[in-house]
Amino acid sequence: MKVPLLDLKAQLDPIRDEIQAAINTTIDSICYILGPEVEKLEKDVAEYSGALAGVGVSSGTDALLAALMAMGVKQGDLVVTTPYTFFATMGSILRLGAEPVFVDIDPVTYNIDPQQVAALLDDPAIAAKVKVVLPVHLFGQCADMTPLVELAHKHGFSILEDAAQAIGSVYPVQKNAETVWKAAGSIGDAGCFSFFPSKNLGCMGDGGMIITNNLDLAEKLRILRVHGGAPKYHHAVIGGNFRLDAMQAAVLNVKLKYLPEWHVGRRRNAQRYKQMFNQASLVDGGYVSLPAAIYEDQAAQRSGIDYHIYNQYVIRAEKRDALKEYLLSEGIGVEIYYPIPLHHQNCVTDLSLSTMSYPETEKAAKETLALPIYSELTEDMQQYVVDRIAAFYK
Numbered sequence: 001m002k003v004p005l006l007d008l009k010a011q012l013d014p015i016r017d018e019i020q021a022a023i024n025t026t027i028d029s030i031c032y033i034l035g036p037e038v039e040k041l042e043k044d045v046a047e048y049s050g051a052l053a054g055v056g057v058s059s060g061t062d063a064l065l066a067a068l069m070a071m072g073v074k075q076g077d078l079v080v081t082t083p084y085t086f087f088a089t090m091g092s093i094l095r096l097g098a099e100p101v102f103v104d105i106d107p108v109t110y111n112i113d114p115q116q117v118a119a120l121l122d123d124p125a126i127a128a129k130v131k132v133v134l135p136v137h138l139f140g141q142c143a144d145m146t147p148l149v150e151l152a153h154k155h156g157f158s159i160l161e162d163a164a165q166a167i168g169s170v171y172p173v174q175k176n177a178e179t180v181w182k183a184a185g186s187i188g189d190a191g192c193f194s195f196f197p198s199k200n201l202g203c204m205g206d207g208g209m210i211i212t213n214n215l216d217l218a219e220k221l222r223i224l225r226v227h228g229g230a231p232k233y234h235h236a237v238i239g240g241n242f243r244l245d246a247m248q249a250a251v252l253n254v255k256l257k258y259l260p261e262w263h264v265g266r267r268r269n270a271q272r273y274k275q276m277f278n279q280a281s282l283v284d285g286g287y288v289s290l291p292a293a294i295y296e297d298q299a300a301q302r303s304g305i306d307y308h309i310y311n312q313y314v315i316r317a318e319k320r321d322a323l324k325e326y327l328l329s330e331g332i333g334v335e336i337y338y339p340i341p342l343h344h345q346n347c348v349t350d351l352s353l354s355t356m357s358y359p360e361t362e363k364a365a366k367e368t369l370a371l372p373i374y375s376e377l378t379e380d381m382q383q384y385v386v387d388r389i390a391a392f393y394k
């Protein structure tokens with residue numbers, strides 16, 4: 001049996017006609033950059049995420065870059081994030097001449113550890129230079145935001161959420177003894193989405209969006225994405241070409257309707273894996289540990305809460321590298337996210353901060369493996385994955 005890591009064709013087949021029609025309409029509109037399709041997407045994604053505004057941009061990377069620019073990040077500023085994320089999180093900081101300051105991850109969620117952010121900010125010299133804290137909602141589960149929001153109030157930095165892997169994923173905020181679920185990207189000052197094809201909401205090329213509740217920031221972003229021209233040909237600031245094109249927006253406008261059910265499918269598959277792994281005694285046996293959905297219990301009060309959207313289903317595994325090779329040879333698509341922590345990347349070896357150690361990040365980089373989790377995966381395919389993993393260890 002073949003089980004790919006992701007099967008976009010299986011997702012496309014049932015909606016191909018609808019997408020084809022949307023593309024044809026866009027072709028005939030002769031409006032290819034920004035325009036009504038992009039505006040509709042911005043409105044709908046903002047609404048879906050409970051934010052006041054959305055600004056469509058050319059990629060998730062450009063969303064991060066433009067958002068940091070709009071927040072005024074410049075040379076000499078510090079931006080706090082983790083070294084266990086996709087390169088773009090750090091790349092966008094470095095491209096502005098700012099310095100990434102890493103703190104280690106929480107080993108359970110792989111997300112930023114707020115206690116370590118607090119400890120870092122205890123140093124007044126560092127706190128004075130921190131302009132932005134950039135939590136990443138890795139693999140589709142929100143980072144612990146409440147303590148970060150409290151620190152932001154205390155120290156006056158902005159929070160930019162890298163929600164590239166977490167569109168629609170929600171986080172429990174306590175308000176007057178009640179739980180309010182807030183969506184990724186809407187909790188800090190702004191949040192960034194990627195519409196790269198392998199994300200839960202993916203287009204047929206590159207695309208991204210920033211959402212925010214700060215309408216001034218949204219306006220700045222709209223200006224930055226057209227080279228800083230406002231009005232056209234008048235450049236008080238330097239921006240870039242960060243525009244989203246209409247064709248991608250048209251595809252996304254079709255797909256956004258299906259996103260909630262795809263999230264449900266991924267979560268169902270995560271539950272099935274849990275049963276199958278336990279049945280095979282792979283967890284008790286200490287061979288693998290499964291991803292923890294830390295907000296699941298709280299979400300049980302109501303149905304339909306996207307407490308985790310499983311952009312990736314990431315296990316920790318004994319003899320990870322050998323298991324990876326074995327599964328690939330058995331026709332199962334697996335991948336390591338991420339094999340090389342960012343502080344080890346050659347482009348940052350000049351930074352003094354790259355010499356610091358991040359034990360949980362190092363450990364995760366050696367132990368984790370992503371398994372297929374996409375919504376259209378069948379029970380048989382999942383059983384095959386778990387059977388092959390059991391065969392490897394026994």
Ligand SMILES: *Cc1c(COP(=O)(O)O)cnc(C)c1O
Pocket residue numbers: 059060061062085086088089136162164165193194195196206207208
């Ligand atoms: C995918 C991703 C990005 C970048 O998005 P692109 O659309 O590929 O530019 C940034 N951060 C994280 C965590 C991502 O997973």
